[in-house]
Amino acid sequence: MAKIALITGATSGIGEACANVFARERYDLIITGRRMDRLEKLADFLKFEYNVNVRILNFDVRDRETTVGNLENLPEEWKKVNVLINNAGLSQGLEPINEGSYDDWDRMIDTNVKGLLYVSKVVSNWMIANGFGHIINLGSIAGKEVYANGNVYCATKHAVDALNKAMRIDLLPHGIKVTAVHPGAVETEFSEVRFKGDKDRAKKVYEGFEPLVAADVAETIWFCASRPPHVNVNDLLLMPTAQSGGANIFRKQ
Numbered sequence: 001m002a003k004i005a006l007i008t009g010a011t012s013g014i015g016e017a018c019a020n021v022f023a024r025e026r027y028d029l030i031i032t033g034r035r036m037d038r039l040e041k042l043a044d045f046l047k048f049e050y051n052v053n054v055r056i057l058n059f060d061v062r063d064r065e066t067t068v069g070n071l072e073n074l075p076e077e078w079k080k081v082n083v084l085i086n087n088a089g090l091s092q093g094l095e096p097i098n099e100g101s102y103d104d105w106d107r108m109i110d111t112n113v114k115g116l117l118y119v120s121k122v123v124s125n126w127m128i129a130n131g132f133g134h135i136i137n138l139g140s141i142a143g144k145e146v147y148a149n150g151n152v153y154c155a156t157k158h159a160v161d162a163l164n165k166a167m168r169i170d171l172l173p174h175g176i177k178v179t180a181v182h183p184g185a186v187e188t189e190f191s192e193v194r195f196k197g198d199k200d201r202a203k204k205v206y207e208g209f210e211p212l213v214a215a216d217v218a219e220t221i222w223f224c225a226s227r228p229p230h231v232n233v234n235d236l237l238l239m240p241t242a243q244s245g246g247a248n249i250f251r252k253q
């Protein structure tokens, strides 16, 4: 029986890259996201390219009932999840706190914190019953530092950092591994989503230096997932070579 990885937010960027890396390593996959067309296309590709089994779950992590229902309705054999990658997340807007949008704040908190909690509760209970498992949480440099106008996004990623530490403590007696991977700037659809479809503004974020690409992060996550049973990476921060911290990026132009 192949190992199973459950990846939230597999329709683009880091989640999609993780799906490719774990399929390459012969994992069967549960991939989730809101954009069904992309999930179907990815599942078809992975089945063809790597001959793995892929199960699609189409839900919005902000909707607790749908999230828990979709997960609990999986057939029992798909609940033997070895690796959960809590990746679904987003940023919305980049304004000072007094100008921020209530809707943007709700969207980030509901997705990055509450959505991650809904998925983690269900899957950690499976892992406890199974007697094995590894949860990998996508944090961010924004979960380690705060940068100008990043306020609520940074707060959600600080929350992920805290939850990662909390999960590590709470799940320790059950032998479940818990890891946070915190990337710096990765060129994905992240900035396009943050700037609500403004592609030109999004592109400028990555101009003048070489950012990470999604595959860099996925290979790092695979490194964490493929350590021997007695080794756990608790917390890993990775940056483009041109970035030393949150706002400190060396630009050539």
Ligand code: NDP
Pocket: 008, 009, 010, 011, 012, 013, 014, 015, 032, 033, 034, 035, 059, 060, 061, 062, 087, 088, 089, 090, 091, 111, 138, 139, 140, 141, 182, 183, 184, 185, 186, 187, 188, 189, 190, 191, 193, 214
């Ligand atoms: P992308 O925008 O490329 O991917 C985000 C993924 O999250 C998509 O698959 C999207 O799927 C999913 N998602 C977003 N909202 C929801 C929702 N409400 N319900 C279900 N799925 C959702 O961004 P990245 O790949 O860059 O981001 C992935 C993770 O990495 C995020 O947690 C992000 O905060 C974090 N990160 C990103 C960095 C970067 O610089 N890019 C750096 C550090 C951390 P769909 O829209 O189909 O639902």
Ligand code: 8X3
Pocket: 139, 140, 141, 142, 150, 183, 184, 185, 186, 190, 246
């Ligand atoms: C994404 C990286 O620096 O845009 O988490 O917040 S950053």
